[in-house]
Amino acid sequence: MRARIAVLPGDGIGAEVTAEAVRGLRAIAARYGHDFTFEEGLLGGAAIDATGQPLPAATLDLCTQSDAVLMGAVGGPKWSHPDASVRPEQGLLQLRKALGLFANLRPVVPHPAVLDASPIKAELLNGVDIMVVRELTSGIYFGEKHRTATEAMDVCRYTVGEIERVVRLAGRLARERRRKITSIDKANVLETSRLWRSVVDRILPAEFPDVAFEHMLVDSAAMHLIRKPRDFDVIVTENMFGDILTDEASMLAGSLGLLPSASLGATMRGGLYEPIHGSAPDIAGRGIANPYAALLSAGMLLKYSLQLPAEAAALEAAVSAAIVSGVRPADIAKPGSAGASTRAAGDAVLAAIEPANRD
Ligand code: IPM
Numbered sequence: 001m002r003a004r005i006a007v008l009p010g011d012g013i014g015a016e017v018t019a020e021a022v023r024g025l026r027a028i029a030a031r032y033g034h035d036f037t038f039e040e041g042l043l044g045g046a047a048i049d050a051t052g053q054p055l056p057a058a059t060l061d062l063c064t065q066s067d068a069v070l071m072g073a074v075g076g077p078k079w080s081h082p083d084a085s086v087r088p089e090q091g092l093l094q095l096r097k098a099l100g101l102f103a104n105l106r107p108v109v110p111h112p113a114v115l116d117a118s119p120i121k122a123e124l125l126n127g128v129d130i131m132v133v134r135e136l137t138s139g140i141y142f143g144e145k146h147r148t149a150t151e152a153m154d155v156c157r158y159t160v161g162e163i164e165r166v167v168r169l170a171g172r173l174a175r176e177r178r179r180k181i182t183s184i185d186k187a188n189v190l191e192t193s194r195l196w197r198s199v200v201d202r203i204l205p206a207e208f209p210d211v212a213f214e215h216m217l218v219d220s221a222a223m224h225l226i227r228k229p230r231d232f233d234v235i236v237t238e239n240m241f242g243d244i245l246t247d248e249a250s251m252l253a254g255s256l257g258l259l260p261s262a263s264l265g266a267t268m269r270g271g272l273y274e275p276i277h278g279s280a281p282d283i284a285g286r287g288i289a290n291p292y293a294a295l296l297s298a299g300m301l302l303k304y305s306l307q308l309p310a311e312a313a314a315l316e317a318a319v320s321a322a323i324v325s326g327v328r329p330a331d332i333a334k335p336g337s338a339g340a341s342t343r344a345a346g347d348a349v350l351a352a353i354e355p356a357n358r359d
């Protein structure tokens with residue numbers, strides 16, 4: 001098949017990890033006879049430097065004309081002064097909103113070969129397989145903001161329609177998994193959470209009677225994620241809770257450098273795929289960032305936007321093979337051993353993709 005893929009490296013290690021993800025996609029295209037074209041666009045700090053805007057119109061056009069978007073990371077100290085009126089992160093938020101990407105899927109599946117990279121005991125991690133569905137285009141991220149010299153305000157707002165669509169998406173995902181949803185909120189305090197809960201209580205039993213569900217308060221969920229992570233199947237939650245809980249959940253997998261994500265809208269077309277990690281300015285440009293999360297994000301791109309499940313599975317298996325063969329970047333390296341370079345990790349993935357050419 002033919003596909004146009006927009007590549008937005010962004011800032012910091014974004015360029016290094018997306019380069020490996022593109023190499024992975026090229027190798028998959030070669031092996032399966034697809035024709036993927038890649039076009040780069042500016043986003044975040046890199047775009048501010050070049051154009052003054054974190055999301056230039058040309059980048060948005062490129063994304064809307066593409067079948068999928070592969071993104072690296074945005075942000076960095078250069079653009080993060082508290083008083084900065086333009087910030088790299090705004091570019092990403094505007095892009096998610098403009099593309100209508102209301103659901104952010106963040107799978108958390110600790111790899112059996114690197115359980116030792118997690119600070120959590122291995123016996124708690126065996127069999128953990130969580131899919132977090134984070135609402136991505138509303139809530140406190142997008143509500144009215146206000147600032148004076150002596151006060152500041154961020155409004156958290158949700159509409160019924162915004163909750164319904166993400167809950168339905170979680171319901172559909174749960175049907176392909178273990179059919180259990182945990183909806184996470186703060187309904188003992190927040191009005192938006194009480195609305196969220198009422199929508200979940202109406203939609204799930206009526207439309208997904210075959211899916212079991214429970215509600216959990218976010219503070220308790222934060223604890224439960226560490227205490228009994230195996231209890232979770234699909235988690236659905238609002239924007240900021242999902243942001244925070246997935247950074248926490250990344251420790252189950254051992255590192256932020258292993259967690260991919262897919263941001264989807266009503267149609268899969270134009271989905272955005274990015275590692276959940278940030279731009280890591282402290283290690284940028286040194287060739288030591290972990291590219292596995294970006295490669296796994298490319299795998300999600302194959303699965304969801306291009307509807308190529310075999311190719312997605314092949315890329316995922318190649319990342320797994322690289323990990324099993326012991327190619328571990330610094331963030332998941334064994335204590336005392338030097339980490340593999342970004343390129344070496346990418347090479348190991350490519351090596352695991354290519355042998356099948358000789359099938
Ligand atoms: C993420 C990031 C972003 C977010 C930032 C960069 C705006 O932390 O994708 O999790 O908060 O959504």
Ligand code: MN
Pocket residue numbers: 243244247276
């Ligand atoms: Mn985050």
